[in-house]
Amino acid sequence: MRIHNAEIAAIFNKLADLLEIQGENPFRIRAYRNATRILVDMPEDVANLLEKGADLTKITGIGADLANKIKTIVTTGELPLLNETAAHVPPLLSQLMQIEGLGPKRVQRLYKELYIHNMIDLKRAIKQGTIQKLPGFGVKIAQRIQEGVKYLSERPRRFKLADTIPVADYLLSYLKKHKDIKIAECAGSFRRRKETVGDLDILVISNENVSVVDYFVKFEEVVAVISKGMTRSTVRLRSGLQVDLRVVAPASYGAALLYFTGSKAHNLRLRKIAIGKKLKINEYGIFKGKKYIAGKTEKDVYKQIGLSYIEPELREERGEIEAAQRGKLPELISLNDIRGDLHCHTHATDGKDSLEAMAKAAAELGYDYIAITDHSHSLTVAHGLDSQGLQQQINKIDQLNQKLKNIVILKSCEVDILEDGSLDLPNSILHQLDMTICSIHSRFNLSQKKQTERIIRAMDNPYFNILAHPTGRLLDRREPYAVDIAKIMQAAKERGCILEINAQLARMDLDDVHCKMAKELRLPLVISTDAHSTSQLRYMCFGVYQARRGWLEKKDVINTHSVSKLKKLLQRNR
DNA sequence: GCCGTTTTCGGCCCGACTGTTTTCAGTCG
Numbered sequence: 001m002r003i004h005n006a007e008i009a010a011i012f013n014k015l016a017d018l019l020e021i022q023g024e025n026p027f028r029i030r031a032y033r034n035a036t037r038i039l040v041d042m043p044e045d046v047a048n049l050l051e052k053g054a055d056l057t058k059i060t061g062i063g064a065d066l067a068n069k070i071k072t073i074v075t076t077g078e079l080p081l082l083n084e085t086a087a088h089v090p091p092l093l094s095q096l097m098q099i100e101g102l103g104p105k106r107v108q109r110l111y112k113e114l115y116i117h118n119m120i121d122l123k124r125a126i127k128q129g130t131i132q133k134l135p136g137f138g139v140k141i142a143q144r145i146q147e148g149v150k151y152l153s154e155r156p157r158r159f160k161l162a163d164t165i166p167v168a169d170y171l172l173s174y175l176k177k178h179k180d181i182k183i184a185e186c187a188g189s190f191r192r193r194k195e196t197v198g199d200l201d202i203l204v205i206s207n208e209n210v211s212v213v214d215y216f217v218k219f220e221e222v223v224a225v226i227s228k229g230m231t232r233s234t235v236r237l238r239s240g241l242q243v244d245l246r247v248v249a250p251a252s253y254g255a256a257l258l259y260f261t262g263s264k265a266h267n268l269r270l271r272k273i274a275i276g277k278k279l280k281i282n283e284y285g286i287f288k289g290k291k292y293i294a295g296k297t298e299k300d301v302y303k304q305i306g307l308s309y310i311e312p313e314l315r316e317e318r319g320e321i322e323a324a325q326r327g328k329l330p331e332l333i334s335l336n337d338i339r340g341d342l343h344c345h346t347h348a349t350d351g352k353d354s355l356e357a358m359a360k361a362a363a364e365l366g367y368d369y370i371a372i373t374d375h376s377h378s379l380t381v382a383h384g385l386d387s388q389g390l391q392q393q394i395n396k397i398d399q400l401n402q403k404l405k406n407i408v409i410l411k412s413c414e415v416d417i418l419e420d421g422s423l424d425l426p427n428s429i430l431h432q433l434d435m436t437i438c439s440i441h442s443r444f445n446l447s448q449k450k451q452t453e454r455i456i457r458a459m460d461n462p463y464f465n466i467l468a469h470p471t472g473r474l475l476d477r478r479e480p481y482a483v484d485i486a487k488i489m490q491a492a493k494e495r496g497c498i499l500e501i502n503a504q505l506a507r508m509d510l511d512d513v514h515c516k517m518a519k520e521l522r523l524p525l526v527i528s529t530d531a532h533s534t535s536q537l538r539y540m541c542f543g544v545y546q547a548r549r550g551w552l553e554k555k556d557v558i559n560t561h562s563v564s565k566l567k568k569l570l571q572r573n574r
Numbered sequence: 575g576c577c578g579t580t581t582t583c584g585g586c587c588c589g590a591c592t593g594t595t596t597t598c599a600g601t602c603g
Contacts, residue, residue, distance in 0.1 A: 025575080026586090027575070027576080027585085027586055028575045028576090029575090030575080030576090030586080031575035031576055032575075034575090034576085035575090060576090060577090061575095061576070061577095062576085063575060063576050063577080064575095064576095065575060065576085066575070066576085100601090100602090101592095101600090101601070101602095102601085103600060103601050103602085104600090104601095105599075105600055105601085106600070106601085135594095136593090136594070136595090136599080136600090137593090137594085138593065138594060140592080140593060140594090141592090141593065141594085141600095144592090144593095188603090199603095201603085227590085227591055227592070227602090228591085229590060229591050229592085230590085230591090231590070231591095232589095232590060232591075232603095233591090234591090234602090234603095244602095244603075246590090246603095259588090259589095259603090260603085262603085264603075267587075267588095268587060270587090271587045271588075272586085272587075274587090275586095275587080276579090280587085280588085281587080281588085282587080282588055282589065283588080283589070283590095284589090
């Protein structure tokens with residue numbers, strides 16, 4: 001049984017919670033939390049790396065002790081220290097830390113004074129009204145805990161980025177109506193374009209902070225004001241989304257935007273670098289002693305500590321600071337670089353719109369080409385095409401291409417990869433296409449070895465071009481199927497195949513970490529929308545965000561090429 | 575628990591808001 005990084009991370013995170021409740025050294029706890037972030041951000045399972053004999057202490061943040069603990073978890077599936085700690089602190093106490101307003105100190109007190117071991121005990125204590133009688137607690141904190149418990153069971157954990165955009169736009173337009181607001185913009189993970197957003201962070205530039213905060217909490221969608229001070233406030237909206245507002249003066253714009261954009265790990269590094277230069281960074285600026293030396297723009301702050309400007313999408317402490325120091329930051333791809341969409345469906349299978357409508361919509365987006373990739377016949381739920389159906393579509397596209405002047409329709413198909421790794425349409429029809437995309441829509445639960453072999457065998461077919469949605473994950477709904485992505489990428493590279501970044505909102509597959517992994521391997525990727533209607537062609541921006549988070553440049557993505565260069569690339573070596 | 579261009583020991587980012595206090599601890603980002 002292979003242990004995945006997320007499982008090791010969960011063990012360290014739980015250990016950190018319990019140690020925190022015990023009142024352990026905060027820096028030791030930080031080391032464990034830092035390790036969880038490192039593990040989650042790694043493109044490959046450490047179990048794999050250990051098998052290859054890698055030295056984990058080479059990773060910054062992992063010392064001899066943590067490396068040993070990781071090894072123990074990988075070989076035995078558990079960590080003795082966690083079990084020992086759990087003997088002193090009830091392990092389910094870590095759940096209580098997820099409640100808003102409950103940190104380690106209060107959880108410890110609930111445990112020691114009221115013998116609360118878990119969520120059930122807590123709910124009982126709330127009902128009995130015993131919490132407010134604890135020294136240091138009081139009525140308001142008890143009330144906040146009660147609301148926190150309720151909210152924890154109701155709220156979605158994170159929101160998809162796309163779902164938060166209309167809310168953010170509406171809130172920003174509301175804020176901008178205030179006469180004293182010069183600038184209002186989103187920071188946080190929203191600005192870093194993470195695929196999911198935990199809460200919305202909004203920065204406002206104004207000299208009239210008090211009236212701005214007052215105005216903010218009156219926004220029509222606010223259902224609860226969690227905190228409200230002179231310069232910041234937190235509210236909860238009808239949708240369950242939490243919004244943090246911060247107001248600063250113009251001189252602090254850059255420093256505040258930097259601070260509020262994060263990530264936390266990125267900011268920590270910046271602040272440490274500043275300390276090394278006898279400087280101090282906070283949300284008001286960068287200071288030498290008490291003297292303000294910069295802070296109007298983010299660029300100014302970076303410059304003071306010897307770094308070039310780092311794009312928000314890169315600020316995850318995944319090597320961007322070292323790259324900035326060496327002047328080796330990537331020039332990130334942008335939506336304007338995209339010249340076509342290579343994955344979309346029509347009403348011939350499970351799409352909503354016609355071939356003509358899709359082509360016209362793509363032309364309106366300024367694209368040079370669009371590939372029509374309706375499903376093949378194994379996907380019966382989508383009424384997939386058999387050879388005959390595909391032949392009819394090919395003929396239709398040929399006719400349409402004669403007529404169309406401003407766009408080229410590429411003949412294609414989303415071909416199912418069968419369990420044995422064969423494709424479910426014969427090469428006799430595939431050779432008539434400009435390209436194929438191939439994907440897994442069945443037997444998700446094969447072992448990692450079998451699933452990986454299945455895909456690589458499919459790639460052996462010379463008509464295999466693009467592996468669509470390579471891990472099959474659906475955000476919040478389905479875990480990725482077990483595949484050795486490193487092996488798949490290597491095999492794709494050797495065979496001239498390409499991996500997709502699928503921009504369907506629930507997919508976003510590959511993810512950012514895998515994009516970066518592909519880039520390092522020099523494996524080309526494609527960004528596609530998998531549009532099932534003309535309107536979904538607009539999802540392209542989300543794929544581009546993901547690509548930017550994965551450090552991709554124009555040259556790394558094949559649908560930035562002209563149609564002739566693209567066609568050449570899709571020829572493989574056949 | 576990690577780390578080292580002041581350090582192998584002694585540091586480890588920094589500030590706002592709240593509630594329960596009478597000057598500050600706890601939580602959060």
